[in-house]
Amino acid sequence: MSFRDYLSEAKNIFDRLYPGNKITEIDYEGSTIIVYTKDEELFSKRDDLARQIAQELRRRIAIRPDPSIMLDEDSASKKIQELIPKDAGFQDLYFEPDTGEAVIELDEPSIVTNSDIIKEIKSQTNWSPRIVRAPPMYSRTVKEVREYLRDVKKERKEFLHNLGVKLTTPLMPGETWIRITALGGHREVGRSATLISTNNSKVLVDCGMINVNDPEQPWEEAPYLYVPEIQPFTSLDAVVLTHAHLDHSGLVPLLYKYGYEGPVYTTAPTRDLAALLQNDYVKVAHSEGHKISYESKHIREELKRTITLKYNETADITPDIRLTLYNAGHILGSAAVHLHIGEGLYNIVLSGDQKYEKTWLFNPAVNRFPRAETLMIESTYAGRDDYSYTRVEAYNTLVDVVNRTFDKHGTVLIPVFAVGRSQEVMLVLEDAYRNKLIPENTRVYLDGMIMEATAIHAAYPEYLNRELREQIMVKRANPFLSPIFHSVDTKKQRDDVIDDPDSKVILATAGMMNGGPVLEYFKALVSSENNTLAFVGYQADGTLGRRIQNGASSVTLSENGKSTKFDIKMNVENAEGFSGHSTKKQLINFIGTMQPRPQRILVNHGDGDKCYEFARLIHAKFGVETISMKNLETTRLY
Amino acid sequence: MSFRDYLSEAKNIFDRLYPGNKITEIDYEGSTIIVYTKDEELFSKRDDLARQIAQELRRRIAIRPDPSIMLDEDSASKKIQELIPKDAGFQDLYFEPDTGEAVIELDEPSIVTNSDIIKEIKSQTNWSPRIVRAPPMYSRTVKEVREYLRDVKKERKEFLHNLGVKLTTPLMPGETWIRITALGGHREVGRSATLISTNNSKVLVDCGMINVNDPEQPWEEAPYLYVPEIQPFTSLDAVVLTHAHLDHSGLVPLLYKYGYEGPVYTTAPTRDLAALLQNDYVKVAHSEGHKISYESKHIREELKRTITLKYNETADITPDIRLTLYNAGHILGSAAVHLHIGEGLYNIVLSGDQKYEKTWLFNPAVNRFPRAETLMIESTYAGRDDYSYTRVEAYNTLVDVVNRTFDKHGTVLIPVFAVGRSQEVMLVLEDAYRNKLIPENTRVYLDGMIMEATAIHAAYPEYLNRELREQIMVKRANPFLSPIFHSVDTKKQRDDVIDDPDSKVILATAGMMNGGPVLEYFKALVSSENNTLAFVGYQADGTLGRRIQNGASSVTLSENGKSTKFDIKMNVENAEGFSGHSTKKQLINFIGTMQPRPQRILVNHGDGDKCYEFARLIHAKFGVETISMKNLETTRLY
Ligand SMILES: [Zn+2]
Ligand SMILES: [Zn+2]
Ligand SMILES: [Zn+2]
Numbered sequence A, B: 001m002s003f004r005d006y007l008s009e010a011k012n013i014f015d016r017l018y019p020g021n022k023i024t025e026i027d028y029e030g031s032t033i034i035v036y037t038k039d040e041e042l043f044s045k046r047d048d049l050a051r052q053i054a055q056e057l058r059r060r061i062a063i064r065p066d067p068s069i070m071l072d073e074d075s076a077s078k079k080i081q082e083l084i085p086k087d088a089g090f091q092d093l094y095f096e097p098d099t100g101e102a103v104i105e106l107d108e109p110s111i112v113t114n115s116d117i118i119k120e121i122k123s124q125t126n127w128s129p130r131i132v133r134a135p136p137m138y139s140r141t142v143k144e145v146r147e148y149l150r151d152v153k154k155e156r157k158e159f160l161h162n163l164g165v166k167l168t169t170p171l172m173p174g175e176t177w178i179r180i181t182a183l184g185g186h187r188e189v190g191r192s193a194t195l196i197s198t199n200n201s202k203v204l205v206d207c208g209m210i211n212v213n214d215p216e217q218p219w220e221e222a223p224y225l226y227v228p229e230i231q232p233f234t235s236l237d238a239v240v241l242t243h244a245h246l247d248h249s250g251l252v253p254l255l256y257k258y259g260y261e262g263p264v265y266t267t268a269p270t271r272d273l274a275a276l277l278q279n280d281y282v283k284v285a286h287s288e289g290h291k292i293s294y295e296s297k298h299i300r301e302e303l304k305r306t307i308t309l310k311y312n313e314t315a316d317i318t319p320d321i322r323l324t325l326y327n328a329g330h331i332l333g334s335a336a337v338h339l340h341i342g343e344g345l346y347n348i349v350l351s352g353d354q355k356y357e358k359t360w361l362f363n364p365a366v367n368r369f370p371r372a373e374t375l376m377i378e379s380t381y382a383g384r385d386d387y388s389y390t391r392v393e394a395y396n397t398l399v400d401v402v403n404r405t406f407d408k409h410g411t412v413l414i415p416v417f418a419v420g421r422s423q424e425v426m427l428v429l430e431d432a433y434r435n436k437l438i439p440e441n442t443r444v445y446l447d448g449m450i451m452e453a454t455a456i457h458a459a460y461p462e463y464l465n466r467e468l469r470e471q472i473m474v475k476r477a478n479p480f481l482s483p484i485f486h487s488v489d490t491k492k493q494r495d496d497v498i499d500d501p502d503s504k505v506i507l508a509t510a511g512m513m514n515g516g517p518v519l520e521y522f523k524a525l526v527s528s529e530n531n532t533l534a535f536v537g538y539q540a541d542g543t544l545g546r547r548i549q550n551g552a553s554s555v556t557l558s559e560n561g562k563s564t565k566f567d568i569k570m571n572v573e574n575a576e577g578f579s580g581h582s583t584k585k586q587l588i589n590f591i592g593t594m595q596p597r598p599q600r601i602l603v604n605h606g607d608g609d610k611c612y613e614f615a616r617l618i619h620a621k622f623g624v625e626t627i628s629m630k631n632l633e634t635t636r637l638y
């Protein structure tokens, strides 16, 4: 069926099921048919009705109030704030015209939820009030993304309409085939990019970078984006983003710079975290005079076209591909990508970066899927010599490192990614502090967007594990708001921290020490053996972190614009159980207990021989076909 | 260096080595620098001088007489025919302005070669006479190709000039990589097409078809030519053709129809044979009302842009790829493709179809190469159950089949490819006849371009093995001219052969019985057990030949426009030692004695599991990495 066929069919079903409906418009937005109605009664039954129609039509349907029957946003805002009682602690209000909802953020939602105020708001404004608890921390990113999306509402609506037309394009006749092409992040860690193409469509999963900043080898930064399989970018139908780390999200804006105009599918927290990290990348590159491959306007282009899905929610993303995202346990919003191709023809799961263990932040990665013929899985820690500490060991190691360093009146420097590891280390330090396992006078400084990233976690509690979600929602119990944490937001504050002779813990980015404020602290602390550099995350080949971890006795860094050699006197310690990646054992358990067992496993996202060796290992263990593709290779799946 | 740089450098070297040269023009044609001079003395030393300059410049150079000093072709032709003595047996004369040569075909070259006539021709016309023996058989194809190329001389010169400019394009900086993409003929026999791409160039080796003529599955006819790796065709830099069989050459004209404008590199006999077979394909498809994917004008487009290489001759075909063709022993002009990529970086050998055994026609396939990191090799007969008769057994079987059938007053029908197997069967029958091993009254009818294909063999004696080359050059010894052979050229003649009740041998195309005159004979002979159908070549999956070979008791064919069932009463016999493909043992010997031993072997051109199983076998035997790619897959070689 074509676009128009679907719409008139939907109208027919509607008229049959609900005669006399006051439908004013019926249209596609993305893969969803949107029905606007002036009938308030119908509006109240919309969920049941939509489900009923969707079942007949095999398309998603949403029913929305016709804008003409609703109070304009300014008047509605005024009216709502009048109706909310003072003691409910009004914090914020925003409108979602897509659903006809007015989202009202309150400190004490229960005061309104169990009252007639809701009915009153509805009848006076015709918006449906949705009462939510005000996020416990303020995130500039969440706020700005929300405002930006409101500003581009009209363009976005048009974009979604056009996408809807494309998604109902009839399939080309002829032989069906499915291919997977490795464009980056295969047999390496960094610049992840994998293309899935069929005889009908092209979907790119991730588009990351290696943040090398080496002007002598500029081509190593990006995946192989210039090959014909993916050129021109207008030939791409969809981009799916597994998570916000720049090695997966970093070059999505580049696609828009060079002509891509389609959607990005991801979770809401990934959308926000990616915007945060991408904007920071642009800012840092500008300030350090590095070659920069896109501008912040391209990040906005991406935002404008991002379609968010919740975990386990399914959407048609091309005429022959259906997408579902599943929790991957790696960082906030991180997802495994499940692609259902054709009508029951073939299913692929791309794990993204993943952790198959319950962590202080998240539930373990999901490994049950409706179907899965092929699994692509990461192998960051699948090497022979990779350590696989438990989280208890990681906790104890970190506590021990702090105590030993403080005993010597030294300072502990911990390089972290702003997103993921920072929050876990914070939770451990706060727990240890509360349980008096580290000194009472411990102060923890957070430099490099860590607080902002933490606030984004607090804005999406449904993506955290249950214990943490409950803690966060009670202000006094929110571990991220503990008085031991101090955010470093200015150069002056940073200098003060550096000049402060007392013992302290510093969490600073970048996590692999290839840039960022961590280098300033490192240069200040490196020459005393009383201090400790503590690694809590993966250090990739070629990074400064890896070199130091490997025992370098000195390193050369730029100091006031000139190369300076620094002898490493400070202690170097590892507390690796914090990793957001599965250990080798966890990867094997993930595969061993996965349902259904895939027929073919592709291994990617591993340094050196890890992909290849892990592929051999799981072939031997499970007897399934395994492949470790090289970048620029294409494998046929069907 | 750029185009202009090379030319001025060449001029400088010239002026230094040969001051006062009368150079009138210096330009590129393809990968060769052409120098035109009015200096007749220089012209006579041209080969030495060209070699000297080529060594300094590392580019090929050819020196040609300036056209203004040469007699026009008509006057020169008249003059030359006056000067040639009657008893030399003048046959033909044509001019090659490219080299300034007048090629004179004589029955008795020695009469002129050892005389002053050569000097006389030269001084009176300024053309360099080249005396050759007149080909012993007349080939319309060779003649027409030669005439066509003369007609499009100007366009061709411009094409070669533009190609020269492209070939001197400086290389793009950046990472070097080499990929191979399977577009057809991998894990199957038919529609061979393999793409080699580097960061700088794209070369397609072969572009064949599966001649299915099934309107229900039109997409099975062609390789996967619509995928982005090879689209648009203007992005291709070069096409290399291994040999003339339509499963390798059949869709090269299609590339020109859809925009390709670059060169085809192949041997001269392959150029002519491919034109013969392609034109026949177009003619037959038209006459049978089949869907046809190109017209004869596209065959001419191909011819115009074909650049021929002799075996072992090397040419730059892109700025980073150098091509050498080596004898493959399969059919006339068949070649293995050796690609040298970068300056000593990487070498690939693509075997094409090949025979590693000396046959009645050819020397065995070459398996010594200057370097070869990767070998791609066919596996047509590499299956577990494939027979591997010796040529002596094939000879004896065929003689036996003829005698047994003639004893019963029956007729022997042999389905053959016009090119290759026909000529071998002819040589065997002629030898058996001469040695009185088959009846004295044996007549052999040849239907379906067999005589024309045979004449092309006679036109390129240097591509045949030495014994046959020598036989052909002596008119009375030329086996192809034996009185037992009778060409069937008209419908009337065919009907006469069919109505003739006497015993005879009929060689008719197509070789796998999927069309062609063989079907007419088959329908006439099938119902008598006195007759014999003798297979001498490979019958691919899905062909009528394969079905009959597998023991079908009846087949349904179109007779006077309606489907008719034919019970198979005639004997079906196999005499497979005639195959132009290596047996499994020969393939293994080819690899085992290949110098150098390749590090990686790709197996293609095999039905069913043959590619995969032969890859496993040679991996086990030689310990090298082996791959049997699927169509649509890409492997990274470097
Ligand atoms: Zn990650
Ligand atoms: Zn990653
Ligand atoms: Zn195995």
Ligand SMILES: [Zn+2]
Pocket: B243, B245, B330, B353
């Ligand atoms: Zn062949």
Ligand SMILES: [Zn+2]
Pocket: B190, B192, B245, B247, B248, B353, B605
């Ligand atoms: Zn072939």
